[in-house]
Amino acid sequence: MFKQEVxxxxxxxxxxxxxxxKTPYGLPYLTHLVSVTMEVMHACEEANVEIEKSNKAITVALLHDTIEDTDVTYDDIFxxxxxxxxxAVDALTKDETLPRKEQMADSINKLLTQPYEIQMVKLADRITNMQKPPQHWDSEKIFNYQKEAKFILSCLKNCDMHLSQRLEQKIQEYRVYIK
Ligand SMILES: [Mn+2]
Structure with missing residues (x-):
């Protein structure tokens, strides 16, 4: 369970x-955030995660893209x-001062120092993003996105069994988009 006010x-x-x-599909960005949060809520229920940890995971799921994609700063969230x-939100934020290729590994390293309920948000984010690729993505980008998902799963799979299995399944299903 979790607290509605949180x-x-x-x-x-x-x-x-x-x-x-907007999302790459033209929907209000909030749909991405509530989708990620829905995955986290479901997983917290499945695993009987205690209320304080669920509250934290849900808050972080809703805020996970604020530092990266908006004017909101670490200090604002603090x-x-x-x-x-x-x-937690900082750990989910790419460090854009690093070369692009190092950004994911850096974020994963920060996440591995976070509690499991925060790591869950990264799995939920990628589960949510493994939809049909946006039309403008070329085949190399699609291939690399699946590869990156496998990397995320391999690093974070211990945080939650339910989300790990779900991401594993999404990675399998994503094969139909790889040419
Ligand atoms: Mn996201």
């Missing part, structure tokens, strides 16, 4: 931060949600 506070903060942003949440 969910609403993070949802409203994320909605404000992402404003008019002020509003405290140190643990700010560190």
């Amino acid at each position: 969910y609403l506070k993070a949802l409203n903060f994320a909605a404000n931060a992402h404003g008019e942003q 002020d509003e949600f405290g140190l643990e949440i700010a560190e």
